[in-house]
Structures are given as structure tokens and as C-alpha cells.
Amino acid sequence: MSRSSVLGNATQVEPGPDDRRSARDLSRAVAGATRLALRLPDGAEVELPAAMIEILRASAEELSEGHTVTILASEVLLTPAEVGELLGLSRPYVVRLLDQGQIASEFLPGSRHRVVRLADILEFQRQRERRRTGRQRIVEAIESEDFPY
DSSP: OOOOOHHHHSEEEOOOHHHHHHHHHHHHHHTTOSOEEEEOTTSOEEEEOHHHHHHHHHHHHHHHTTOOEEEOOTTOEEOHHHHHHHHTOOHHHHHHHHHTTSSOOEEOTTSSOEEEEHHHHHHHHHHHHHHHHHHHHHHHHHHHHTOOO
């Protein structure tokens, strides 16, 4: 049985020029807000929980910068090919990372196929970015001291 692509079915919002301006205004308006209410067309108001306020703020910030926002739950399970697509890596390289344990994965019951939680991919990406930043700081320190190498 084939499985439909999780990334292909994810909700994606790509901002247009007017969306970017509105998102910038919204991002500024909700920055630091701890309470927000949504007024519905019938006049009823719904108070947004703190988690929704954070999602709104983060999404508005990304949209204001012209970035496409993809909405996925962090517990969603992805195939190695989808992980590669998300990280910009080849599927064989992702499989090597899974084999080495650099990205946590699990086998589907009774199968040789693996799946990876989005939360684990995001953690791998955070670690990768921290290492990249650390290496850059080392290079900058060496260059600023004019060390021969």
C-alpha cells in the first residue's frame, strides 16, 4: 500500500506583496502580546490560547519576510525521502544519517521501512546549525588574530 506524501498534503501559505505588508503589521501588533481575542463574523469573540498567539506571531514574522509557511504537527512521521526534501539532502545521505543514529528513526512494524518524527528532524537541524555557527566563530577568531595556517 502506498502512502501519500506528508509534505505534499501539508498546508502551505505563500505570501503575496499585500500579505507581506499585512503580516508585518500583524507581527508588530502581536509582539509581546499575552492575550488576544479573535472576533468572528457574527460578532462573537474567542480568546486565543498562548500557543495560538505564538503560532500567529511566528507565522506573521515569516510571512512578512516573504517566506512560505508550512504547517505540520511536530509528531508527524516522514519517510527518508521526505526528510531529504525538507533538509535539502539526498535520500541516500539521509539513510546514512539514520544508520549512524544522527537522526532518530523507527522501523514500521514488520517492515524494513523507516519513518522519522518531524520533531527529531528539527532537533537535528538545530544541532547542525549550532555546529555551523561554532565553526564560523572559530574561523573568525583565527582570521582576526592573523594566525598562519
